[in-house]
Amino acid sequence: MYLSPEHLTNYAETFINVLIDYSPKLISAFLILFVGLYAIRIINRSIRKIMIKRELEPTLTKFLTDILLWVLRVLLFVTFIEKLGIGASSFVAILGAIGLAVGLSLQGSLSNFAGGVLIILFKPFKVGDTIEAQGIIASVSEIQIFSTKLITANNQTVFIPNGALSNGTIINHSMQGYRRADLTFAISYDSDIKKAKDIITNVLKANPKVLKTPGFEVSVKSLTDTSIQLAVRPWATNENFGSITSETLENCKIAFDAAGISIQPFVKGLSKNEA
Template identity: 75%
Template sequence: MDMNPDQLGNYATTFINVLIDYSPKLISAFLILFIGLYAIRLINRIIRKIMVKRNLDPTLRNFLADILLWALRILLFVTFISKLGIETSSFVAILGAMGLAVGLSLQGSLSNFAGGMLIIVFKPFKVGDTIEAQGVVATVLEIQIFVTKMLTGNNQTVFVPNGALSNGTIINYSMQGERRADLTFSISYDSDIKKAKDILLEVLHKNPKVLENPAPEVFVKNLSASSVDFAVRPWAKNANYGAVFSETLENCKAALDEAGISVQPFTIQK
């Protein structure tokens, strides 16, 4: 269809008038966009510095900073298109539906993420601690967002989901710095109880790895059907616990044998 010069002039005039009327919105929208992007970078840097000063775990620090960054960017984008005059209600509804769908499909991962944050914030353990949880005794290597990476005594790497870890029982063997070994030695009823007790105490006091404070303990724990059971409880630094445990077993057995005291076969340790 051919257009005469008058029609072209009318279209051009209409376009210019619309552009002039719309230019304030356009200029203000782009001002908001550029200022918002600068403000978001500034806020992100400030938040990161605050988290560093609060000694938050680096993994959690980066993750939270990224979440904040994208949340602010989405908010800025919604504000930008709203300033342009575009209807945002349907757009927000679509975002909400997408968020709900993603949340439902990632329930397990979100549970692990929440568990990871709880672990990092409340610190039931930290990297380097030896813990017992979910049937695993191991040293914590890394607390990640979804799992905790640990190393067992036989050099196996174990990944435990943070959701199960944060909701279960955690025994932290490193938190107090000292640990007590609970052992039970059983002797026959024919043996001298006082002599056996003195021998066991002497063995504990001779071991330099056994702490004097708290003092080691030896006492009659139980009179069973076939034996007299002694509780033997030496204290040790966490680094020496394994050595104290094994040396106490070996040295107490050797000392009792040397004294002619019969050790019953059902010796209990834990």
């Protein structure tokens, strides 16, 4: 196809005329876009400051401000498209179809998102709590939109999807503020039960980390074929729980040795083939 100079001139003039006619819309659309982005940043920052001032939970603050940020961005983008002269209804329909397709392909992610919303709304735990879930005992470091970040006692980072976490059993070891240690001492049948219980009682009373209220318990748990099992149940704050367990075991062992009370070792039963 041959284009004469006259045709090129006509095309150029037409393009310039269209550009001149369309430039006000183009300028106003980009002006709205830039001003809107700046306004969204100011609004988001102000809302975050208000939530922090009212001492809302940091996880809830971050979650709500992130949602608000993306909602405002989507509304701004729709306004920008409409200002350019593109039909907003058509764009929304296309966006809805794309959203449906993405939603079907990301069902697991949407489940995790819903789980994150449930965790933040019903608060079975918060940042800093020690929880037991999905076979893991760890401290909650961060509650994200799709997963929860945990830090184990040996400083390993674990991410658990919020969908599985919200639908499973969660044991919160920190919610009540204090915990009870369940310890068992097995002593021989030759030992004096009352003396052994008095020794354990004195050890617990001498430890300032053991809570007076609720009171500790020292009782006979069971009589097995090889030993007398004593149940020892001291209470301690969450911060002192680990040290209470180790200190009670160590101090009771030292006191038993001094008093001549022997701790009965575990005896494995012999099978018929070994007998």
